[in-house]
Amino acid sequence: MHIRTRFAPSPTGFIHLGNLRSALYPWAFARHNNGDFILRIEDTDLERSTQEAVDVIIEGMAWLGLDLDEGPIYQMQRIDRYREVVKQMLDSGLAYPCYMSEDALNKLRDEQMANKEKPRYNGLWRPEEGKILPAIPEGVEPVIRFKNPIGGSVIWQDAVKGQIEISNDELDDLVIARPDGTPTYNFCVVIDDLDMNITHVIRGDDHVNNTPRQINIMRALGGTPPVYAHLPTVLNDTGEKMSKRNGAMSVRDYQKAGYLPEAILNYLARLGWSHGDAEVFTKEQFVNWFDLDNLGRSPAQHNPEKLLWLNHQYIQNTNAEELAKATKPFAHELGIDTEKGPDFTQVVALLKDRANTLIEIAQGSKLFYLPAPAHSAAQIAENIPQAIVPALKELIETIKITDPSKEAYGAVFKQVLANHQIKMPALAMPVRYALFATTQTPAIDSVLVVLGKEEVLKRLSAALI
Numbered sequence: 001m002h003i004r005t006r007f008a009p010s011p012t013g014f015i016h017l018g019n020l021r022s023a024l025y026p027w028a029f030a031r032h033n034n035g036d037f038i039l040r041i042e043d044t045d046l047e048r049s050t051q052e053a054v055d056v057i058i059e060g061m062a063w064l065g066l067d068l069d070e071g072p073i074y075q076m077q078r079i080d081r082y083r084e085v086v087k088q089m090l091d092s093g094l095a096y097p098c099y100m101s102e103d104a105l106n107k108l109r110d111e112q113m114a115n116k117e118k119p120r121y122n123g124l125w126r127p128e129e130g131k132i133l134p135a136i137p138e139g140v141e142p143v144i145r146f147k148n149p150i151g152g153s154v155i156w157q158d159a160v161k162g163q164i165e166i167s168n169d170e171l172d173d174l175v176i177a178r179p180d181g182t183p184t185y186n187f188c189v190v191i192d193d194l195d196m197n198i199t200h201v202i203r204g205d206d207h208v209n210n211t212p213r214q215i216n217i218m219r220a221l222g223g224t225p226p227v228y229a230h231l232p233t234v235l236n237d238t239g240e241k242m243s244k245r246n247g248a249m250s251v252r253d254y255q256k257a258g259y260l261p262e263a264i265l266n267y268l269a270r271l272g273w274s275h276g277d278a279e280v281f282t283k284e285q286f287v288n289w290f291d292l293d294n295l296g297r298s299p300a301q302h303n304p305e306k307l308l309w310l311n312h313q314y315i316q317n318t319n320a321e322e323l324a325k326a327t328k329p330f331a332h333e334l335g336i337d338t339e340k341g342p343d344f345t346q347v348v349a350l351l352k353d354r355a356n357t358l359i360e361i362a363q364g365s366k367l368f369y370l371p372a373p374a375h376s377a378a379q380i381a382e383n384i385p386q387a388i389v390p391a392l393k394e395l396i397e398t399i400k401i402t403d404p405s406k407e408a409y410g411a412v413f414k415q416v417l418a419n420h421q422i423k424m425p426a427l428a429m430p431v432r433y434a435l436f437a438t439t440q441t442p443a444i445d446s447v448l449v450v451l452g453k454e455e456v457l458k459r460l461s462a463a464l465i
Contacts, residue, residue, distance in 0.1 A: 001199055002035060002036070002197075002199070003029065003030055003033040003034075003035025003036070003199050003200060004030070004035055004036045004038065004196065004197050004198050004199050004200075005026035005027070005029055005030045005035065005036070005037055005038070005198065005199070005200050005201075005202060006026060006037070006038040006039070006040050006192075006193075006196065006198050006201070007022060007023040007026055007027070007037070007038075007039055007040070007061075007066075008039075008040040008041075008042050008189070008192070008203075009022075009023075009041065009042065009057055010041075010042045010043070010045060010048075010049065011041055011042075011043055011049045011050060011051075011053035011054040011057060012045055012048035012049055012050070012053060013048075013053060014053065014056055014250035014251075014252070015053075015056055015057050015060050015250060015251050016242060016243070016248035016249060016250055016251070017234065017242065017248065017249070017251075017254075017264075017267075017268060017271070017302060018204070018233075018234035018242040018243075018248070018302075020060060020061075020064065020251060020264075020268055021231065021234060021268045021271055021272060021300075022202070022203055022204055022231065023061055023066055024064070024066065024265065024268050024269065025202045025229075025231065025272075025273065025290075025295070026200065026202040027066045027067075028269070028286060028287050028290040029200060029202060029290060029291075029292065030069070031287045031290075032287050032288070032290045032291070035199075036069040036070060037066075037067075037068060037069050037070075038068065038069060038070040038071050038073065038196060038198075039057075039058075039061070039068050039070070039071035039072045039073070040071060040072070040073045040075070040192060040196070041054055041057070041071075041072050041073065041074045041075065042075050042185065042188065042189070043074055043075055043076050044075050044076060044182065044183065044184075044185060044188060045185075046076075054072070056250065056251065056252060057072075058072060059251075059252070060250075060251035060252070063251065063255060063261050064251075064261050064264060064265050065261060065265070065283060070196075073192075073196075075188050075192070078188075078191075078192070079182075079183070081191065081195070082177075082183035082187065082188055082191055083177075083181060083183070085191050085221070086144055086176060086177050086181075086183065086187075089144075089146070089176070089220075089221075090144065093127075093147070094146065094147055094220050094221075095144050095145060095146050095147060095176060096125060096126060096127050096144070096145055096147060096173075097125065097142035097143070097144055097145075098121075098124070098125040098126075098142050098143050098144070098145045098173075098175075099125055099134075099136055099137055099140050099142045100121070100124055100125060101137075101140065105121070108121075108122060118170070120172035121145070121172040121173055122172075123172070123173060125142075125145070126145070126147065126173055141179035141180070142179065143175045143177065143178055143179055144175065144176050144177035145173040145174060145175055145176065146173055146174045146176050146187070146213075146216070146217055146220070147173060147220075148168060148171050148172065148173050148174065148213070148216055149168045149216060150168060150169075151168060151169070152167075152168050153165045153166060153167050153168060154166045154168065154171075154211075154212035154215050154216060156211065156215060156225065156228055157227075158208075158228050158229065158230055159200075159202075159227055159228065159229035159292040159293075159295070160205075160229045160230050160231060160232070160292070160295050160296075160297060161205070161208075161230055161297065164208070164211075166212040168212075168216070171212060171213060171216070174186060174187070174213050174217070176217070185210075186210050186213050186214055186217070187217065189210075189214055190214050190217045190218050190221070190223075193214075193218070193223075193226060194218060194221065194223045198226050199226050199227065200226055200227045200228075200229065200292075201226045201227070201228050201229070202229040202231065202292075203228075203229075203230060203231065204230065204231050204233065205230040205231060205232055205233060206233070207230060208230050211228055211230075227292075229292050229295065231272055231295065232272060232296060232297060232298055232299045232300060233299045233300075234271060234272070234299070234300050234301075234302060235299050235300070235301045235302065236248060236301075236302050237301065237302050237303060237304055239301065242302060248302075251264075257357060257359065258311075258327075258330055258357030258358030258359035258360065258361075258362075259307070259311050259357060259358075260311055260314045260315065260318065260326070260358070262282075262283065262314050262318075263307070263310045263311040263313070263314040263315075264307075265283055265286070266280060266281060266283075266286070266310055266314070267306065267307045267310050269281075269286050269290075271300040271302070272295060272296045272300040273290070273294055273295050273296065274294055274296070275289040275294060279310075280310065280313050280314075308356050308357075309356075311356055311357060312355070312356045315352050315355050315356070315357075315358070315361070316352060316353055318352070320345050320346075320348050320349035320352065321345050323348050323352055323358075323361070324344050324345040324347075324348040324349075326358055327344075327348055327358045327361045327362055327365070328344065330358050330359050330361070330362035331344070331362040331365055331366075333362070334362055334363065334366055336362070336365060336366055336369045337369060338365075338369070340369065341368055341369040342368050342369075342450050342451055342452060343450075344365070346449070346450045347365045347368050347450055348361055348365065350442050350446050350447070350450050351364040351365060351442065354442070364442075367436050367438070367441065368450060368451060370436075372455070372458065372459050372462065373435075373436065373437035373459075375434075375437065375462070375463055379437075380463055383429075383430060383433040383439075384430040384433065384434065384463060384464075385430070388422070388426060388427060388430050389464065390420065391416050391417075391419075391420040391422060391426075391427055392427070392430060392431070392434075392460065392463075392464065393464065394416050394419065394420070395412065395413070395416045395427070395431070395460070396457060396460050396461060396464075398412045398415065398416065399412060399448070399453065399456065399457060399460075400457065404448070404449060404452070404453040405449065406445045406446055406449050407445075409444075409445040409448045409449065410445040413427065413428075413444070413445065428444045430463075431444060431460065432444065432447075433463075434459055434460050434462075434463035435447070435451065435456065435459045435460070
């Protein structure tokens with residue numbers, strides 16, 4: 001079997017992490033099996049679908065590196081195909097026109113609920129042998145309904161939930177086309193999956209109730225249902241279903257917050273799937289390990305702290321040059337001119353081990369691109385004690401004849417501290433203040449290297465005047 005999977009979002013809102021997980025798993029399954037991964041945009045909801053939502057979906061998948069073999073394919077561009085199949089089903093007796101008005105249908109449902117019955121269409125217009133149908137009302141455009149099988153059950157082996165069985169008596173005759181001829185969601189899905197030869201449907205378990213209807217339509221059309229894998233819901237950090245209404249962040253929000261796509265992908269992979277105890281792994285390892293057998297059966301819960309921790313791990317282990325390239329846009333947003341001052345890659349290399357996000361790196365880098373501080377006499381007196389001035393002067397003179405390396409600067413500090421019988425904080429704090437007008441910086445020997453020997457001497461000397 002040549003594996004073919006699909007991600008089929010509706011472009012009716014922004015795409016959040018729960019949505020992206022429904023793209024990641026079918027993508028990984030296709031890649032693991034050398035199959036095809038298809039993006040299908042289910043845009044038949046004309047009132048709610050937007051191009052902006054489509055753009056966010058495509059951009060988010062590209063950002064995560066979820067490459068496509070086919071698509072995006074838009075359902076609205078396939079309307080003629082759907083109408084063709086509806087006509088075929090009408091001609092072959094698989095579907096029929098239903099003239100029951102919406103008011104009559106609502107009245108029927110109210111009566112059924114009052115009688116504590118399950119609300120469902122009663123088959124009034126369903127043609128049967130020997131049955132006399134009502135007179136067709138004037139001026140009423142019918143919906144088209146699928147003749148769902150009567151009796152028996154729909155049974156499928158779900159790759160996540162195990163065997164599921166739904167009685168056909170629980171299913172009424174599904175509307176597959178509206179009065180204006182527009183096809184409905186469950187019908188379009190079946191035709192798409194058939195036409196695109198989809199072998200595995202990996203999606204959220206909110207679609208479980210749709211599956212028996214889709215299987216019945218597919219079998220009626222002579223197709224073989226794909227393997228279904230219904231993923232448990234992703235809950236937010238308060239235990240509610242992840243959604244915009246409950247404060248879920250869009251994929252764009254994570255980009256703007258300075259998260260690395262590799263960290264997001266790793267996090268999503270573990271949000272309902274596992275491979276032993278592996279927590280941090282590459283995209284290549286994930287694809288190599290991924291299978292449907294290790295998908296979780298319980299709802300996964302979003303953990304912002306875990307995601308931030310993962311992002312920190314990836315920042316720590318990313319090449320400084322690559323990280324600098326990713327961080328520059330955030331630095332520029334802060335007004336930092338990365339071309340005027342220390343080498344930005346060196347700055348990033350110095351800051352990355354402590355940072356959780358690219359924004360934190362950009363904020364930390366600002367220190368190295370600000371103008372040299374103009375200290376007042378009062379500020380110097382408060383932050384550079386007279387008792388430390390002799391040691392600071394010796395430090396300046398020794399730096400002048402020292403190689404500009406971390407090891408060499410470290411040795412200089414040790415020598416000056418020993419000569420003056422003082423502790424590191426007593427000298428390092430005044431040096432930090434002289435350089436940046438703050439006492440909070442990364443390791444001072446590394447800072448001297450990044451700032452540059454000439455600039456270091458210039459700023460230290462200015463603080464002694």
